[in-house]
Amino acid sequence: MVLNETLRLYSPAVTVTRQTLEDVQLGDLQIPAKTELYLAFSTVHRDPEMWGEDADEFNPARFTKPRNHLAAFLGFGLGPKTCVGQNLAMVEAKVVLAMLVRRFTFEVSPSYVHAPITLVTLQPQYGAPIILRRTHI
Ligand code: HEM
Incomplete structure (x- = not known):
């Protein structure tokens, strides 16, 4: 979802x-x-x-x-x-997300500027800086 x-x-x-x-x-x-x-x-x-x-x-x-x-x-x-790549793309995203949430909490950095731009695909113009914190050592 x-x-x-x-x-x-x-x-x-x-x-x-x-x-x-x-x-x-x-x-x-x-x-x-x-x-x-x-x-x-x-x-x-x-x-x-x-x-x-x-x-x-x-x-x-x-x-x-x-x-x-x-x-x-x-x-x-x-x-x-x-x-034709729909299922591959969704599985890939779920695997990456599942690996991340197991080890880290993450939040959008205060330096993020919301400025989507179309460069063939839609992308964050100034990147998407994210602050990762390890949940356990
Ligand atoms: C989040 C990832 C992806 C998005 C948002 C996406 C989006 C789309 C969209 C909207 C279309 C329809 C284009 C049209 O109707 O003119 C399409 C077609 C297509 N996609 Fe993706 N796609 C993604 C990932 C992938 C991947 C991973 C592959 C291949 C491994 C792939 C291969 C294709 C192919 C070959 C078509 C053309 C199908 C045809 O013309 O019969 N896509 N994609």
């Missing part, structure tokens, strides 16, 4: 891009062939209609409830081009 909530608020993949092969009707929109479409994940992931008025808040517990829309969460994409 913590990992999903992190992916929701700060998706490393920022957009997906598609090009229409032919004229298509998408809802009320008439889209000509060969149009490039960009879907920004943040508009979906922070939409209060999808996620409630607290959409900008970090609340992992929101993942205990079923989503109110299939496409409300796009961290690993959706449909035929869904990320």
Whole structure:
């Protein structure tokens, strides 16, 4: 839930891009062939209609409830081009996190500056300094 909530608020993949092969009707929109479409994940992931008025808040517990829309969460994409590395990425993150919490408590350093930037993927512009403290010797 913590990992999903992190992916929701700060998706490393920022957009997906598609090009229409032919004229298509998408809802009320008439889209000509060969149009490039960009879907920004943040508009979906922070939409209060999808996620409630607290959409900008970090609340992992929101993942205990079923989503109110299939496409409300796009961290690993959706449909035929869904990320093939999704399970590997999640297992890797869980293993690293489990190893860390066994040995350390950690908190964000006061020197952290919140300035996400897109450099292919979404990244912390000035790094993510973290203070680690050993829980036992
Ligand atoms: C946190 C880590 C990751 C995130 C957030 C992520 C995100 C995504 C997203 C959003 C897509 C869909 C792109 C689209 O629809 O155009 C995608 C596709 C893909 N991902 Fe990942 N990914 C991650 C890790 C990985 C890893 C570890 C691998 C390989 C080991 C991987 C391999 C792929 C491949 C091959 C595709 C293309 C699938 C296709 O086009 O059929 N990803 N990923």
